[in-house]
Amino acid sequence: MTVDNYIGGEWRPPASGRRVPSTNPARRSETVGFAPDSDRADLEAAVAAADSARRAWRKLAGAQRGALLFKAADLLESRMEEIGRAMTREMGKTIGEAKGETARGAAILRYYAGEGMRPVGDVIPSTDADALMYTTRVPLGVVGVISPWNFPVAIPLWKIAPALIYGNTVVWKPAIETAVTAALVMECFHAAGFPAGVLNMVMGDGAVIGQGIAEHPGIHGVTFTGSNAVGKRVGQIALARGAKYQLEMGGKNPIVVAADADLDLAAEATISGGLRSTGQKCTATSRVIVVRDVYEPFKEKLLAKIKSLRIGDGLDADTWLGPCASQKQYETVLEYIRKGREEGAELLVGGERPGDPALADGFFVSPAVFDRVTAGMTIAREEIFGPVLALMEARDLEEAIELANDTDFGLSASLYTRDLANALTFARESEAGLVRVNAETAGVELQAPFGGMKGSSSHSREQGQAAIEFFTEIKTVFVKP
Numbered sequence: 015m016t017v018d019n020y021i022g023g024e025w026r027p028p029a030s031g032r033r034v035p036s037t038n039p040a041r042r043s044e045t046v047g048f049a050p051d052s053d054r055a056d057l058e059a060a061v062a063a064a065d066s067a068r069r070a071w072r073k074l075a076g077a078q079r080g081a082l083l084f085k086a087a088d089l090l091e092s093r094m095e096e097i098g099r100a101m102t103r104e105m106g107k108t109i110g111e112a113k114g115e116t117a118r119g120a121a122i123l124r125y126y127a128g129e130g131m132r133p134v135g136d137v138i139p140s141t142d143a144d145a146l147m148y149t150t151r152v153p154l155g156v157v158g159v160i161s162p163w164n165f166p167v168a169i170p171l172w173k174i175a176p177a178l179i180y181g182n183t184v185v186w187k188p189a190i191e192t193a194v195t196a197a198l199v200m201e202c203f204h205a206a207g208f209p210a211g212v213l214n215m216v217m218g219d220g221a222v223i224g225q226g227i228a229e230h231p232g233i234h235g236v237t238f239t240g241s242n243a244v245g246k247r248v249g250q251i252a253l254a255r256g257a258k259y260q261l262e263m264g265g266k267n268p269i270v271v272a273a274d275a276d277l278d279l280a281a282e283a284t285i286s287g288g289l290r291s292t293g294q295k296c297t298a299t300s301r302v303i304v305v306r307d308v309y310e311p312f313k314e315k316l317l318a319k320i321k322s323l324r325i326g327d328g329l330d331a332d333t334w335l336g337p338c339a340s341q342k343q344y345e346t347v348l349e350y351i352r353k354g355r356e357e358g359a360e361l362l363v364g365g366e367r368p369g370d371p372a373l374a375d376g377f378f379v380s381p382a383v384f385d386r387v388t389a390g391m392t393i394a395r396e397e398i399f400g401p402v403l404a405l406m407e408a409r410d411l412e413e414a415i416e417l418a419n420d421t422d423f424g425l426s427a428s429l430y431t432r433d434l435a436n437a438l439t440f441a442r443e444s445e446a447g448l449v450r451v452n453a454e455t456a457g458v459e460l461q462a463p464f465g466g467m468k469g470s471s472s473h474s475r476e477q478g479q480a481a482i483e484f485f486t487e488i489k490t491v492f493v494k495p
């Protein structure tokens with residue numbers, strides 16, 4: 015598939031005529047499609063289209079905007095198989111996860127479609143008995159959406175849907191790795207009949223189009239999910255020119271296994287939270303902090319289960335674990351595994367290319383478990399974004415919580431326990447935006463606020479009702495008859 019940009023309601027080739035391939039990480043010789051390698055001229059056209067559409071769009075009733083989002087949801091759902099397959103071929107997650115994410119995308123669209131008919135303000139008693147004082151919400155204007163490849167449907171939709179329902183127009187820059195998936199999503203919006211210019215998509219190098227969005231004076235708000243290094247830069251650029259910004263970045267998420275935990279359930283949650291999507295979730299479990307009394311029995315259960323995971327092409331129905339999404343991710347993961355060994359952690363299992371010759375052409379790494387990891391080691395501090403688990407021992411729950419909080423990140427944290435007092439202590443003490451008890455660290459629900467503390471975000475929240483805070487501004491109105 016040859017992908018075009020989508021600007022002003024039309025599919026347009028990039029001004030430069032250049033394209034870059036999107037390849038299958040399970041078989042690097044297979045090209046899935048060709049994405050536009052756009053330059054600033056394409057971005058200018060998209061911002062101009064979004065700007066000319068915004069006045070009419072914000073004037074529509076919320077229910078009218080919502081009706082279009084409902085249509086887009088139906089179309090997305092009807093193409094779940096096709097979009098799921100494109101996602102798996104472009105970034106490697108299993109077809110079950112890819113179709114599940116597409117279904118989640120439809121649910122996100124429907125949730126925000128309904129927002130068009132919900133309250134947006136309050137009546138506040140004025141000190142003047144004759145006056146009416148109330149708050150309402152107004153859109154920012156044009157919103158720039160910069161999204162990554164790891165959730166190529168859900169993440170852009172949980173940004174685009176609230177942006178649109180609250181009356182903004184959008185310029186979206188998807189990650190180049192998942193260009194075909196993004197184009198299929200865009201086709202659903204096109205077929206739903208959104209007015210020209212309301213949603214525009216420009217693909218190109220992050221340093222050109224992503225940075226261009228951050229810098230563009232015609233873009234009033236920028237929402238970003240991706241790495242910390244890029245996120246911080248995007249935030250600084252937006253701040254410097256007075257634009258609103260929202261950043262969702264990395265995690266170094268702990269699962270804590272208390273002495274009274276159900277060890278089978280805790281091991282399953284560690285595997286699911288840490289290794290689903292090949293560990294490429296910002297909410298992925300990467301530090302496994304186990305209380306000393308159960309360290310050895312937990313480790314045994316974890317290793318037994320990990321050895322049974324089937325690695326392969328995500329399109330095969332019996333595959334549990336697909337490849338890393340790109341050569342860059344693959345090399346990063348191998349480098350962290352090398353560092354882990356060099357710094358003295360013991361690699362118990364995995365961390366190598368699987369022996370199966372059918373996998374030789376892909377970016378596969380067998381899931382790695384490191385033992386005796388200490389808090390200062392690189393693999394305990396930096397986000398790896400791959401199938402690597404770091405086991406850490408704690409004297410007791412108190413020390414486990416201290417270790418869990420000993421990180422620059424604060425996205426999600428999980429505890430396995432049967433004791434309610436432990437659960438409440440953990441919920442209170444955890445320095446994370448998402449705290450989960452007897453549930454894995456991943457698994458965000460679209461109707462609840464999502465975001466991190468410390469270095470994981472710009473201290474803002476996405477999804478659920480929280481989205482209104484970023485995508486609108488409050489206007490306080492005082493009317494004296």
Ligand SMILES: NC(=O)C1=CN([C@@H]2O[C@H](COP(=O)(O)OP(=O)(O)OC[C@H]3O[C@@H](n4cnc5c(N)ncnc54)[C@H](OP(=O)(O)O)[C@@H]3O)[C@@H](O)[C@H]2O)C=CC1
Nearest residue numbers: 161162188189190219220221224225240241244263296399
């Ligand atoms: N929080 C999360 O969910 C994610 C975290 N990550 C973390 O980031 C690491 C690297 O992944 P990577 O894909 O390189 O992440 P990036 O932060 O580079 O990419 C995220 C998005 O930002 C764009 N971008 C890249 N450079 C710039 C820039 N200078 N200005 C504005 N936008 C830019 C990218 O475009 P393009 O694709 O064209 O480069 C992409 O759309 C991962 O190993 C992981 O640790 C990555 C993805 C998601």
Ligand SMILES: O=C(O)CCC(=O)C(=O)O
Nearest residue numbers: 294295296297456457458
């Ligand atoms: O855990 C999830 O479902 C969402 C994860 C996420 O938001 C991310 O990886 O960026």
